[in-house]
Amino acid sequence: MVLTLAFRNLVHDRVRLAVTLVGILFAIVLVAVQLGLYQGARKMIISMIDNAQGEIWITAFGAKSFEEAGQLSGRERHAVLSVPGVKSVTPLTVAFTEWRKPAGGSALIVLVGADPADGGLKPWNMVQGTPASLAEPHAVAVDKTYMDNLGVKGISDIAQIEQTRVRVAALTDGIRSFTMAPYVFTSLNRARSMLGLEPNQATFFLAKLDDPATTEAVRNEIKSRLANVDVLTQAEFRDRSLDHWLFGTGAGVALIGGAILGILVGTVIVAQTLYSSTKDHLTEFATLRALGSSAGYIHRVILAQAALSAVLGYVLGMAIAMVVVHFSEQTALPILMTPQLAIGLFVLTVAMCAISAISAIVKVTKLDPAMVFAR
């Protein structure tokens, strides 16, 4: 009967129910979009680090992120290789540079130089061509999301990076860049040449270990042997990149701030409607009390109203959020809706509605059952 009464109380005043649902829906969509954008941004920021095959990253001292790191001389590679437990060390070259479009104009890109044969960092999600295609002369791989930005239409189109002619030899799908500068993959030596680096220079040395369980110990050993470089585990480098792009730039704070605002607005709207609904049903609650119901029973009715509002609002809100997510898929900053986020949003919605019920519960706690005799 608790659920029946709660449901009937809710649907009894349909205008108020509509206002409640709009409030929850607004909060859900706003929070889903903001957190989805945050998740999307997070995924973009760490995608290169997560797809690289190695447990330890050796970077120039003070490297801020995958895209913003100085160059290493090359002697570090041998030092790292001499550390027990290190299986292989792969050089990577990464830098912002200029892409010149075939039809004129230019775009800022992040050039990623790696030898696919090394297995350190290969382009993934390939829709045309293979990682081996990068071994062909002038070959580069670009993501099809950015073809318009780069002024190319597909495989075999010709463009220029700095002063070097390049040919699109492979296409990926979904490798997006948080910096809005598209990632362009090429071979290690070609990248060095385009960026004017010495033959042994690299932006990162990626160490693969015999046993990943020894990561911490090996990292400490490398650190003791190399001065003026940062030696980071994959997780540390991921955190450093996220810190830089999401919190150093304020982008993450804005996204999380928007989500918090959504939660606050939703909570206030639901609290207001639950409170006014409770006020309207005070005589009924007093009757329940007079009939001998415990305070907990009445609280359960109010909480059930809040929970029903949460479920209805969540279903509607998520339906709209999923439409927004769908339309964002092909944009530069896609919204990412993961099962974890969907579950998290449901828990958040229920919590938001439960918190909203507090004012109504306080109201009925002060209820005088003698009001049933008021005439």
Place this chain on the structure above:
Amino acid sequence: MSDIVLEAHDVVKELGHGAGMVRALKGVSLSLKAGELTLLMGPSGSGKTTLLSILGCILAPTSGSIRVAGTDTANLGPEALADVRRKHIGFVFQSYNLFPTLNAVENVRLALDVRGRRGRLAADQAREALTKVGLSHKFKSYPGNMSGGEQQRVAVARALASAPSLLLADEPTAALDAENGQSVMQLLSEIAKDKSHAVLAVTHDHRTLPYADRIIHIEDGLIVGDERPERVRAAIVTPPPTIPLDEVHSGRASAPTRFAKKRKTKFHG
């Protein structure tokens, strides 16, 4: 086993504080027996409703003691008092106080649900209680689609469903026309005949007198009269109505002549 269901001793109730304090009850003592319909009468402001609230464990007295079905309610907190109400007391209100969003069966089931009685058994009990009050044809009706008399009978069924030892009715006929008022009083009178219930009805409707087994008169917070039926009936010209129970339950009973007349009963302190 004693058939005393309720005992109140020297109950005092003060309302308000300081200069605005009012002594609504000034030392009321009474007891109610199972199998009796007692009317509590008195003018407005005499303390009837305050006494009903205290006897129903809704208000706590300032001083004095209340025992309901052997349970001393002194010093009980709100939840313990709710427990006493849940176990022993049923209420019928002047304005019925039904839940407008629930149908007749659901309204009765809610009172059972509060007492932890759920499922099919509770639904059967609710239907049985409604059938007892002559509403077997109104199970699915909502209060808004029922007459005042029917709503009050749903309220009586709700009070009865949990088989309370004490049934308290607050002006049960005040919002009803003569015919429905008579029907509801007949119903309460029938309930009182069951030796497992004591019924106390607050009223100032003199048309209810013929149904009383006992009449308590209260004025200015004190009991000033406590009459037994012999004396009351002696004051009534026409004999009490004999109405078949099924007619009472279906609301088809016609108002007896004496019910239509207002009578004044003199009480002897």
